[in-house]
Amino acid sequence: xxxxxxxxxxxxxxxxxRRQKHAWGSMALYVVSxxxxxxxxxxxxxxxxxxxxLFWIILLFAAFNALGRSFQREEGGRQLYLHTLAHPRNVxxxxxxYNAMVxxxxxxxxxxxxTLFMGxxxxxxxxxxxxxxxxxxGGIGFALSLTLIAAIAARAGSGLGLMAILGFPxxxxxxxxxxxxxxxxxxxxxxxxxxxxxxxxxxxxxxxVALAAILFPYLWxx
Amino acid sequence: MRQWWWKILGTALLLYVVIIGLRTxxxxxxxxxxxxxIAPGPVSFVVSSYNTRFANDVLQGWIENDSQRVCxxxxxxxxxxQLRISMDIPTGLRKEMSDLHIxxxxxxxxxxxxxxxxxGRGSGIEDRNCAVGKSLRSGFEFPDRNILNESxxxxxxxxxxxxxMITVMSIGxxxxxxxxxxNSMAEDRAALAAVQVGLLFGLFGLITxxxxxxxxxxxxxxxxxxxxxxxVGVLVYLAYLVLRGSVAEPAKRARLAAIYSIFAFTFMLxxxxxxxxxxxVDSLHPGNGGNPAFNTYDLDNRLRLVFYPACAGWIIxxxxxxxxxxxxxxxxxxxxxxxxx
Numbered sequence: 001x002x003x004x005x006x007x008x009x010x011x012x013x014x015x016x017x018r019r020q021k022h023a024w025g026s027m028a029l030y031v032v033s034x035x036x037x038x039x040x041x042x043x044x045x046x047x048x049x050x051x052x053x054l055f056w057i058i059l060l061f062a063a064f065n066a067l068g069r070s071f072q073r074e075e076g077g078r079q080l081y082l083h084t085l086a087h088p089r090n091v092x093x094x095x096x097x098y099n100a101m102v103x104x105x106x107x108x109x110x111x112x113x114x115t116l117f118m119g120x121x122x123x124x125x126x127x128x129x130x131x132x133x134x135x136x137x138g139g140i141g142f143a144l145s146l147t148l149i150a151a152i153a154a155r156a157g158s159g160l161g162l163m164a165i166l167g168f169p170x171x172x173x174x175x176x177x178x179x180x181x182x183x184x185x186x187x188x189x190x191x192x193x194x195x196x197x198x199x200x201x202x203x204x205x206x207x208x209v210a211l212a213a214i215l216f217p218y219l220w221x222x
Numbered sequence: 223m224r225q226w227w228w229k230i231l232g233t234a235l236l237l238y239v240v241i242i243g244l245r246t247x248x249x250x251x252x253x254x255x256x257x258x259x260i261a262p263g264p265v266s267f268v269v270s271s272y273n274t275r276f277a278n279d280v281l282q283g284w285i286e287n288d289s290q291r292v293c294x295x296x297x298x299x300x301x302x303x304q305l306r307i308s309m310d311i312p313t314g315l316r317k318e319m320s321d322l323h324i325x326x327x328x329x330x331x332x333x334x335x336x337x338x339x340x341x342g343r344g345s346g347i348e349d350r351n352c353a354v355g356k357s358l359r360s361g362f363e364f365p366d367r368n369i370l371n372e373s374x375x376x377x378x379x380x381x382x383x384x385x386x387m388i389t390v391m392s393i394g395x396x397x398x399x400x401x402x403x404x405n406s407m408a409e410d411r412a413a414l415a416a417v418q419v420g421l422l423f424g425l426f427g428l429i430t431x432x433x434x435x436x437x438x439x440x441x442x443x444x445x446x447x448x449x450x451x452x453x454v455g456v457l458v459y460l461a462y463l464v465l466r467g468s469v470a471e472p473a474k475r476a477r478l479a480a481i482y483s484i485f486a487f488t489f490m491l492x493x494x495x496x497x498x499x500x501x502x503v504d505s506l507h508p509g510n511g512g513n514p515a516f517n518t519y520d521l522d523n524r525l526r527l528v529f530y531p532a533c534a535g536w537i538i539x540x541x542x543x544x545x546x547x548x549x550x551x552x553x554x555x556x557x558x559x560x561x562x563x
Contacts, residue, residue: 149485157469162465162468165460168461172453172454173450173489207488212485218480218481
């Protein structure tokens with residue numbers, strides 16, 4: 001039952017987003033213009049720590065930007081309508097899953113644009129599959145931990161500003177772990193060292209999803 | 223009396239902590255020597271110390287290298303805390319670093335480990351024993367640790383701040399759960415009071431920590447697991463207050479704030495538990511990454527006598543402040559309703 005409801009909600013999300021193509025365009029534009037601004041400022045970056053840090057800063061704020069929208073649609077009557085159709089827990093789980101997929105795509109796009117402009121010299125000595133894995137896990141992690149925050153910010157009726165303020169302390173631990181992991185992967189360090197960061201990342205993800213599933217129904221109770 | 227005995231206890235504990243913690247002298251220690259390498263032949267150097275009374279003291283001095291001793295040929299008392307020591311360094315000391323020892327009747331045995339880089343090394347020298355007398359030293363004092371020195375007293379203020387913050391924070395999370403369960407505005411005010419008091423302790427923890435870092439590590443802020451944790455904690459509190467400020471409707475504000483506080487603090491707890499284990503090597507704090515923890519020192523019992531009461535005292539103070547703040551918020555609410563009608 002729950003799985004069927006989640007699949008339906010996922011399809012609903014996808015259809016709504018397909019109708020609002022400008023949403024995808026704005027996300028891509030945000031990433032590309034940020035990357036291009038960095039390119040104008042520093043041209044190519046050859047040092048691993050700087051390259052890595054700048055990439056995560058761009059991806060972090062792209063995530064805030066992309067996820068901040070995710071509950072803006074449910075203002076007023078639509079939320080009530082959705083409430084009568086589905087259990088709030090399934091709503092938040094579907095939205096989280098959908099956001100994770102969006103962030104997966106967005107991290108791929110960001111990484112592509114970033115290497116295109118800022119240079120791929122640092123990738124020469126890198127463990128590429130491991131680096132790709134940490135970027136993917138990082139993007140998904142942002143989505144999982146920020147979905148509930150986006151819902152809170154939307155219910156509070158404020159825009160992206162509040163979302164960033166509420167979300168930053170939440171993603172900070174995740175950001176620390178994933179930045180460390182991706183830097184080690186870029187340095188070509190073995191899986192045995194990087195692994196523990198990724199495992200802790202997954203632990204934070206599980207906690208975030210569990211808490212969202214528990215707390216979200218209270219958010220929708222009026 | 224039955225209800226507020228713990229307030230008296232907390233006040234007494236903090237009074238004890240402030241008086242004993244700030245009044246107890248540091249143990250005498252050697253803090254500086256005018257040269258840091260020795261070569262075979264006659265050498266003469268000045269040793270500076272802290273909390274000693276050398277002027278009318280019976281003194282012996284020697285350097286020790288791989289438990290072999292070179293005795294001082296002359297010790298000149300420059301002042302209560304300065305000596306000029308002369309000695310003849312033989313060729314053949316075994317190890318790279320030599321320790322400096324001063325024995326004083328007033329101050330006991332003073333040691334500066336690895337004080338001198340040793341040149342002209344060989345396979346050992348003739349064993350000699352520089353005569354050692356009996357120390358008259360006794361009394362309660364704190365250890366004088368390298369780089370900590372007098373700032374060691376901050377242990378009774380900086381560390382308990384975080385314990386008090388975590389205690390008050392737990393009260394806040396519990397009250398937030400009650401808000402969601404009971405939908406009560408009184409519980410919401412209690413959660414707000416806990417956050418306000420917790421934020422105060424967090425800020426004091428940051429200030430005392432920052433000052434301590436300036437004295438010992440020569441920086442106001444640095445990359446460190448515990449510092450990251452502290453920053454996240456204070457940021458969560460501030461975000462909580464911003465969230466409350468941006469919602470006008472009281473019932474909705476109570477619910478949103480409760481949800482955020484449960485989410486954020488559970489996350490933070492995992493952050494405290496998981497990340498230190500990952501980055502343990504990076505921490506400058508005692509007990510992490512090769513830094514000796516306070517309790518590995520045998521001298522620590524003297525600090526513990528004040529540290530444990532300090533923790534208990536500050537936690538009690540935190541709970542008391544939370545109760546006062548909650549009562550004040552309730553009264554303000556009451557007053558607002560009264561003037562409405």
